[in-house]
Every structure is written in C-alpha cells, then in structure tokens.
Amino acid sequence: MQSLARPAYRQLARYVRHTERSLASFTVPATSILPRRRHYATSRRPLYDDGSARSAVINVLNNIASKREVQQYLAQFTSVSSQQFAVIKVGGAIMTDYLDELCASLRNLNQMGLFPVVIHGAGPQLNKMLEKAGVEPEYKEGIRITDGKTLGIARKLFLEENLKLVEALEAWGVRARPITSGVLMAQYKDKDVYKFVGEVNDVQTASVKAAIAEGYIPVLTCMAESVDGQVLNVNADKAAAELARALVPLKIVYLSEKGGIHDKETGKLIEAINLDEEYEGYMKKPWVIHGTRSKIRDIKTLLDDLPRSSSVAIIHPESLERELFTHSGAGTLIRRGTKLQQATSIADFDDLAKLKQTLVRDREGLDSKSVVDRYLESLKDREFRAYYDENFEALAIVLPPTEGKPPLAHLATLTMTRSAWLSNIADNVFQSLKRDFPKLAWTVKQDDENLTWFSEKADGSIARQGEVLFWYGIDSPEEVRELMSDFVQHGRQMFGDTNLESQLHRAAAAAQRIRSGAAKLQGMRQQATAYHTSALRPQLREPKQVEQRRGYATTNPNPPLGIKNSEKNYPAKVALIGARGYTGKALVELLDRHPNMDLCHVSSRELVGKKLENYKKKEIIYESLSPDDVRRMAEKKEIDCWVMALPNGVCKPFVDAINESGHKEAVIVDLSADYRFDSSWTYGLPELVQRNKIASATRISNPGCYATAAQLGIAPLLDYLAPQPAQPTVFGVSGYSGAGTKPSPKNDVNNLADNLIPYSLTDHIHEREISSQLGTEVAFIPHVAMWFAGIHHTISLPLAKSMASRDVRQLYQDRYDKEKLVKVSGESPLVKNISGKHGVEIGGFAVHSSGKRAVVNVTIDNLLKGAATQCLQNMNLALGYGEYEGIPL
Structure with missing residues (x-):
C-alpha cells in the first residue's frame, strides 16, 4: 500500500522549516505547472511529479493557518496508509451544481499523493427521472419505497452519474476508477414494505484498495447487492458510514450544498458538535427531528466504533481542502471530543497542587x-468560571463582567499543552466559552504561533506594542470603538490586575532587571508598571525595549487588525490629496464603509470650502493643502496614511515634504504613475506581488487600471509564452471615466456616440508598466468607448508549445483559486457585468487550431479594482488590517 510520506510532504516540511513569517504569506508563484492529462489517463506511474505536487502543496498552504497545523497534519497523514485518509460522500445536488469545485479539490489532494474514497448519491436527479417516467415516489418513515421500475431507473441513473464524475475527474487530470458493484453487501430492510431497499451489512474493500494501489481514486455508487446478487438501493449516508467503518479513515466528509447543520432556532451554522458533551442536549432540542436527528444519531454510532481521532464533517464542496487541512475547518464538524469539567470556586478543584502546577508550567521564573x-x-x-479537562492539558479561566461595566467577559488565563493544541481540546474549550459567554475579550502576544487560530475565533482585533486584543460578540460600533480606545490608551491595564499573565510577567521582568543589572530598582519603579502580558507564554522583555510594531498583516483572508503607529488613537488617520476625480470619489465611498479608517483631510483646489459628499461618518470640508501644509502635519505625525490621487507628475512635492518631515512610518499610496518605475517603492498588486512585501512597505505605488487587468490576464501563462520577438498583444477598451473629469474628446459623450476612439497606439505608459512588471515585452493598444466605467481586454498570447484550451483555463484556475477578487470562468466576461464590481473577471480561453496561440478576455472596473479598491487593499495591508476590510465581497 502506498504511504503518504511522499515528495509532496517532504516539500511541505521544507517549506515549514524555511518560512520565517506566517505560512499564510506564502503566495502562489506565476510559474504554475501544467498537468499532463493524457499521461495520467494511460500511465501507471505515480500521478504526482515535483511540479504538480508543489502546486498542490501551495494550494493547501493557502488554507493552512499556522505551523502548528502543518505539524499536526504532517504527523497524521504520514502515519496512515492512503485509503485511511478520507471517505467523502457526495450528494446528488453536488454532482449537478458544484462538480468543478469538487474536481478541483480532489485534484489538489491527489497531486499530493492522497487518495480519498468517494461515494456518491443521486437523489434529486432520481426524483426528476421518476417524474419524467410518470412514477409517483412513495415514502415510509422518510425512506423511498423502491419497486422494480424505480430500481431499474435508479440503477441506470447511478451508473450514468458515476461515469459523469469519473470523466470529470479525468478531465481535471485525476485518474479515477468507477466501482459500481462488489463493495457494498446488503440485506433487505423489509422486503414486504420497502421492496428493493437494503441495509449494508458487509463491505468488501479489496477493489477499493487495489484501485488506490494502482494510483486511482475509487468512485463508488450507493447501490449494494444481496448475497444472491440482487441489486438493492441503500441510503448514501449509511453506505458512507459503513465504508468508513471498514476503512477507518481520519476524516469522513459529507458534502452538502447547505454547508452544514444549522440551528433552526437561531438560523446560525453549528460549527462543531462534541458528542461526549453535547449529544444528549442536541437530542432534546425541539428542531432536531427526522433527518437531522437520524443523521446525528447515526454519526454518533459510527464514531463510537472508530478511533477518537476520527471525525465527521458536513461541509460545502468549496470548503473541502480547508476542512481536511485546518483546525478551523468549515461547515459542521462532529467529533467525540474531550469532556470538559467546570469550576466556579477554588474548592471545586479536586487536586489543587495539579492546578498550581498547570498555572506555572511554561512560566517558570523568579x-x-x-x-x-x-x-x-x-x-x-x-466570581470566575474555569474550564479544564481531566488531565489538565487545557485550562481556561474567565472573569464574568463586573457590575456597572459593559457585559464583556475577560479570558484571564488560557494555558494549553502542545498535545492540547494538536488535538481538539483547544476547540472544545472555545466552543464552551462561546456557549457560556456571549461577549468575550482576551489578549495575546503578537508573535504567538497560534495567533491565526485566535483570529479565527474572534470577530475583531487590534494590535498595540506587540500585543493583540481579540473579542467576539460585540455588535455595537460604539462598544467596539470604546474597547479599542481603552486598549490603545491603557493596554492590558484596561482589565485591571486580574490577569495572571500580567502578574507573572511583571515578576519575570523584575527578575530580568535584577539579572542584567540594567538599572537601579528605584529608578525603574514607573517603568515596572507597564503591562506586557500574554494569554499564553510571556516573553521576558524590558518595558522600555518593547517594539512599536506595525501591526499584524499577512495574506490570511481574515488576519488580525492593527494600527500603523501604536501611540496614535485608533483608528488609522487618512489624508486624501486630490479628490476631485472619479477615483477619489470612489475611494471616499470605500473609506466611509471602512470600520477602522478615519478620513481626516481631503484636498482639492477646485473644491475648497465645499462639503465632501458621500462621506457620512463626519462632516469634512475640502481644503487646499500645500506641500508645506503637508510637511507640518507630517512633522506632528497627525496622519498615518497619505493617499495621492493626483495627475501624473504632480505629487512629488507632497511626497518630498512627507519624506523631509522625518515621519518615516507614515504610509504613502500613490495612485499616479510617478513612482511605478521607482525600485525604492513597492508595486501594490497583491495578487501578483507578495503580500508580506506590501505589508512591510511605507511607499506603495498603486498600479494602473489597464495594467492591473493585463498583468492578471497574462501572468499564469508567462512560462508558456513563445520567446521574443513574439509577444503578447493587449487590445484594451475603457469606459470614458478613464479619461478623467477634465473635458477632452475622449470623455465627450457626443464624440463617443456610435464610436470607438483609439489613442496612444504605441509607447503608452501602461505598455511600459505591464512589460516592466512581467519581465517580457507586451504590446498594448488602448481605446475608449461610450460606456462610463469598466475595461475590456482581449489578450493574444503566443505559446511556445501546443496547448489545449482546458489546460490554459486550468492554469488560471490554479493561479487564482484563493484570490477573492479574481473570478475565472469558461465564458468570456462582459464589461457591463463588471461595472461597480470590486474584482477582476477572466475568461474566454480560446486556443488557435495550431495550439500555439491563446486568447484570454479580462474585465475590470477601472475606478474600483483598477484604482480605489486596489488602493484600499494596499492601505489595509500596510496599516495592518485585513486585506479586504471595507471592501464589499
């Protein structure tokens, strides 16, 4: 049997060792590897190669949140044989509506040497076929009565759906084997009542294991056979459960278009069910009836027969990799869990010595x-409430809100052993906290390895001087602002002296001062009051040596929030220089939605004295700021981020003024082309430039609209282009808003009526920008048309080797799979559909009959992702906020 200790995992281990920052900052390079599909379909050599495995590893890394998770899954998946990885049950609706998403995820897993066992149903399709055949479906106790005619239709349908899934996987470069008989053995459920309905009583795994040994993903139907060879219809969920009993996988996954189990009283998704603690409670809930009740009961029966490490997930197909490779997972995770005990007084603890030992561990010091x-x-x-397991692997102590204070509880202590982090105990603890405390706040060191895990548990966060404050359950913007303000002003002192970590850290800091002899104790009295605590392990550091870090910013879709200068009041203060144009107006509207940015100054000579429209947070009057005004403001550090929305060649005096002020931490984002070719500035195209580079920058040049769309449309094929002098050609057409507000023939609607105007047919500045950023010469031919906003590119790409259109499309799907603002589809995107949207759409993917020239279409709103939206992405990253904060997705 093939082991999971494959080259892909060895690569993954190397990536972990050599990644200094969070794994979330690892981005997919432009050099994707083209799978050799025909080779997969005919050869028995291993499916993966170094290139495709690397691409698959990177796709998975985009889902994994921390090194801790990598370590856990490496340990798990290299210790089991391939067929023990996962059993995945695919519902009929998934086969109809989400086939591509399913195939893409299975391909990524397969390229890493993983062979999940897939079993599918076809319920919705069967209902339609029976209706078409004039067969009235009959049910008893929720079970379909299957007569001979129904069975014949079902058998034919299941074979067709099985072949459909196998062929789809093969088209995606995955070797799949249909297994439609000989695995599931069954007996009649009640022949007189249900007719040809069976209950699985045995599973023959030989053909499944043989398929995996030969490098195929096995694809099974939920049709079974009796001992005398009669085909029987069996419930797909129950068939998947019996298959799991026989194979003992780490994960059992039920794919559902609903994405999990929802609480019918609240309408919210249930993230996890810990059966050891919560099973009886769920069975008593009034809405847990019929199918839901049966599903939870059957899953408990299944997990009782499997190792405690096994779990069942009910998820949407788009979340398959996230579920299999992260703790946070997706949908509803059902596991046996670890039963937690609670205490509300010191006397409730049976072993006080063990409690003290738990509180001291990893915190040894004077x-x-x-x-x-x-x-x-x-x-x-x-008053307090403590949560802990029998062996004290995990301990959490929560202080409820005090009288007269906002109803916000405080997680005063949280300590976990390594095994608790690597198991589900940490998730169990937080699930209990969310159940018992609707509103909770806690603090963590900003360099803690579990920071992303905490971020996933929180609704919001703010960073200050190496600390991160997290919270959940606060809905009121006023409460959020008050909490942030308290934290910025007082740090952990906002919680008073009730935090064990505060006390331990002060003791450790005192010991450090004594050992180092850094100063006399009486001279340090004031400094010793500073709080630098952690909900986990404290760092020994002098208060005066605490770094004023910029905040936490990674490629994680929901990273913790932060501020540029930890001494400034929250939120970040923004000045917009040059707001008369369309882009400035679009950016103002985005900033108005942003919960953590405060637009303080808007400068425009033409609009001085007028009120800024479309900004509802407060009244702002246009002013005319000179470079000297900007210098004085920068010297006082009044602004965290300056946005230059000026015409080309105008912003240099303002940039020079900020540079001369000495305020080096201030972020400048320039929307003009003035600094796009300056190597000392960072080019701010997050989908192609490493996000950690943008996050650490203070001088960012915002790409051009034409250039953004063209680069995203060319980048995945860079390594497949024919050598020079052949070159890509970009035929671009923009709406007239791209010509600006100053009257000209290019924005004169009368001149544009029934017209298409070419301009700057050679040597356009965007041609230079695209070519310099991609590292290859590109021809760009711009035009302007009658519509207001939106750009359409038709890009012709000469290829070095013959390629098929589906292979080209796959490259783009791989490259932009995790990008929230890039949509890839087979159809050519229409410019009328992109206007007002914040992303980019790529499609078409036509290939000339020679196989040597591909054509790709790209659309983008020139005012949004082409300018303002991209500017906000860069601001978010550089200021330490989540990249998509304030951007409607």
Missing part, C-alpha cells in the same frame, strides 16, 4: 509560584 498562589487567593474573592 517568584512564579508565589505569584500563582496570590492569583488563586484573589480568585477566592471574586
């Missing part, structure tokens, strides 16, 4: 035991 004693003594006089 006087730490005495600090723990004092901490426990303080808990005798106040």
